[in-house]
Amino acid sequence: MSVDSSRMRADARDNRRRILEAAREVFTARGLEVPMATIARRADVGVATLYRHFPARQALVTAVFEGQLAECLSVIDEGLADPDPWRGFRTVVENLAAAQATGHGRTEGMFTQFGGTPDFERRRARAERDFAELTRRAKASGHLRPDFTRADLTLLMMTSAGITAPTPEAEIAAARRHVGFLLQSFQSDQPLPPPAPLGLYCVPEDPRAR
Structure with missing residues (x-):
C-alpha cells in the first residue's frame, strides 16, 4: 500500500469519527431531525464527505446509537433475569444512570423511535417492551410506586447526564448516590404532582449545535 493510500484511509477514518461525534452531540441537543448539513459543519467536513460515509440518515442514526x-x-x-423484581429494576436504573453520567453509553432515545434501520428499530422496541415488563414486575411486587411512568425514567436520565466530577469513578459514585435518593421516592406512597410530558430529547438546546 502506498503512503498516499494509507494517508487517505487514515483521513477517512478520522472524518468518520468526527462525523459520529458531531452527530451524537447534535442529536442529543436538538433531536434527530436536525439537518445533515448542520452535522457536517459541526464535524468540520463537507456535506458530500458526510454522505459518502452515511448515504442516508438511517445509517448515521444507527451508527451513532448502536x-x-x-x-x-x-x-x-x-x-x-434477577428473580427479585425490585432488585432487578433497581440494578437497571442504577446502571443506566451511571452510564449516562459518565457518557459511556448514553441512553437518549433508547425508548423512543429513532428512524434507524429496521433491525435497530426491532431491538429498540424490544428494549422498550422489556423495560415495561421490568416496571410491571416491580409494581406487582409492591415495591415500586404504582404511578411510576416511563417519563420518570427520562427525568432520571436527564438529571444523571448533568452530573460532573473530576474522574469517571467519582461520576459513577455520584450517579449511584443520586439514584439512591430517587429510588427511595420510587418506593414511597406519598402523592406526587402529575408526571411531566417528557420525551427523550426534552433538553435545553445546545447553542453550539446551531
Whole structure:
C-alpha cells in the first residue's frame, strides 16, 4: 500500500469519527431531525464527505446509537433475569444512570423511535417492551410506586447526564448516590404532582449545535 493510500484511509477514518461525534452531540441537543448539513459543519467536513460515509440518515442514526442500544439491552436483560423484581429494576436504573453520567453509553432515545434501520428499530422496541415488563414486575411486587411512568425514567436520565466530577469513578459514585435518593421516592406512597410530558430529547438546546 502506498503512503498516499494509507494517508487517505487514515483521513477517512478520522472524518468518520468526527462525523459520529458531531452527530451524537447534535442529536442529543436538538433531536434527530436536525439537518445533515448542520452535522457536517459541526464535524468540520463537507456535506458530500458526510454522505459518502452515511448515504442516508438511517445509517448515521444507527451508527451513532448502536453501541448504546446494545449496552442498554444487556443491562435490561440482566434485570429481567434477577428473580427479585425490585432488585432487578433497581440494578437497571442504577446502571443506566451511571452510564449516562459518565457518557459511556448514553441512553437518549433508547425508548423512543429513532428512524434507524429496521433491525435497530426491532431491538429498540424490544428494549422498550422489556423495560415495561421490568416496571410491571416491580409494581406487582409492591415495591415500586404504582404511578411510576416511563417519563420518570427520562427525568432520571436527564438529571444523571448533568452530573460532573473530576474522574469517571467519582461520576459513577455520584450517579449511584443520586439514584439512591430517587429510588427511595420510587418506593414511597406519598402523592406526587402529575408526571411531566417528557420525551427523550426534552433538553435545553445546545447553542453550539446551531
